[in-house]
Amino acid sequence: MTTRVLISFFCDDRPGVIEQLSALISDHEGNWLDSQLSRLGGRFAGVLQAQIPQAQHEPLNSALNDLSGVGITASLTDAGDASEASLGTQRLTLMGPDRPGIVRELTRALRSAGFNVRSMKTAVETAPMSGEPLFRAEASIELHEGSRLDELEWKLDAMAETMTLEIDLIPD
Incomplete structure (x- = not known):
């Protein structure tokens, strides 16, 4: 069974950040879905939605926490259900x-x-x-x-x- 998760992050702006995040998602059998990424001041920040197997939730969360060693602060949360239908x-x-x-x-x-x-x-x-x-x-x-x-x-x-x-x- 798969689940949708949100990953938020920020770090100093530098080349390769998106590659690192996308590699982690791929390494955990996930699929990058939607994202909003932006440079704000001298930092790079974003939130993205990915689909991953339920069994990969904790391993991916651990791998994201390990990114702090390379200056990326990241967190993982369930994407939740879509809200009421928009008119x-x-x-x-x-x-x-x-x-x-x-x-x-x-x-x-x-x-x-x-x-x-x-x-x-x-x-x-x-x-x-x-x-x-x-x-x-x-x-x-x-x-x-x-x-x-x-x-x-x-x-x-x-x-x-x-x-x-x-x-x-x-x-x-």
């Missing part, structure tokens, strides 16, 4: 002057209107004309039974006005 997705984009609290206010609005973040990517860039820090976010959000799109739109409009942001919500 659809919306793509949210956000851009404006960087300031503390943007992600907190955005996720607060999403949660209170009954939406779930499926994926989100954020970055701080330099604005072309002014050179000021510019915050960008793009997210895929799921609609579920009880999600209130009108409430979310109202909250995002208020947030955009208060924080001088441009926020767009586009059906997928």
Whole structure:
């Protein structure tokens, strides 16, 4: 019997990290499925989903723990069951002057209107004309039974006005 697992890791950014992780998965009769990997600052971090035989769960977990000897901090957990069925997705984009609290206010609005973040990517860039820090976010959000799109739109409009942001919500 096989099981799906999640492996999260971080380490100093250097060539060969993904090769080391993929070799461990292969050595434990596993299959690399999905992943989100990124360089953040001078570190490399990610989370991946793999399918492995149930009998390889503990040996793979042990092998991942041994990676600390080469500077990779990794952990293994069961992937769990998929959550309730989504009624659809919306793509949210956000851009404006960087300031503390943007992600907190955005996720607060999403949660209170009954939406779930499926994926989100954020970055701080330099604005072309002014050179000021510019915050960008793009997210895929799921609609579920009880999600209130009108409430979310109202909250995002208020947030955009208060924080001088441009926020767009586009059906997928």
